[in-house]
Amino acid sequence: MDQSNPNLSIEYIDSVAVAVPTDAKILDEDQIQALEKTFMPLIEQTNGIRLLIDFSNVQFLTSSVLGLLIRINRKVLQSEGRLRLCCIDPKILEIFKITRLDKVFELYQDRQQALEGF
């Protein structure tokens, strides 16, 4: 796993990988590529990964990030794992609702709820 990405912190809670993007705004292609380069090996190396992405720090994102989340979700499902998202700012949650991706991803209000039964 690439732990060198300063834009993402990863910790394990009861064997759930909790990934926290640290940037307040994710919009630039370089940021998205850097996140992808960290997420993909992490998922490949852990068969059946349980991955929680905590968006506490994120206040703005673009449709390119939604594309990244779909690629991450595909990869997680290929490895027979599960992906959950939590702590999404209400303004960003609207983006998920407009695009109906709130029906694709498992979204939780806070980290504790997301970890329950995961």
Added chain:
Amino acid sequence: MQSETVYTKSCVIPSTAAAVGQLCREILDTARERGFGEQDLFAIHLALEEAFMNAVRHGNQSDPSKNVTVELLITPEKFDISIADQGCGFDPEALPDPRQGENLYKTEGRGVLLIRAYMDIIEYNTMGNCVHLVKFRGKGLPVIQ
């Protein structure tokens, strides 16, 4: 504080992430200085990012020798911008709905949907390589049913 004057800016930038990022920041700073609220700014920011990405990546194929032309007008009532690329254009009415069926699982194709949701006016020229966007002051964020 809301400015009572009219602000205009015209510029031509290369199709690079750096040029687009810098212009986007300048435009948002100007809108903020002229009294647009945080919800309007969020909507404008999202629409700008998506429109510039479409112009650079899809219109100009990320070719840095091709330009993006911007015409900006900010009045007490509205934020009004036109963004043109040098590509061959597209038919926005022919875009598949990214919320339907298998499109929901595609990694691209949501930009125009988001621009439509967050801006009050979105219109294209006949060729489809210039988008005109308007946000009326105080309209804020879309209301999702």
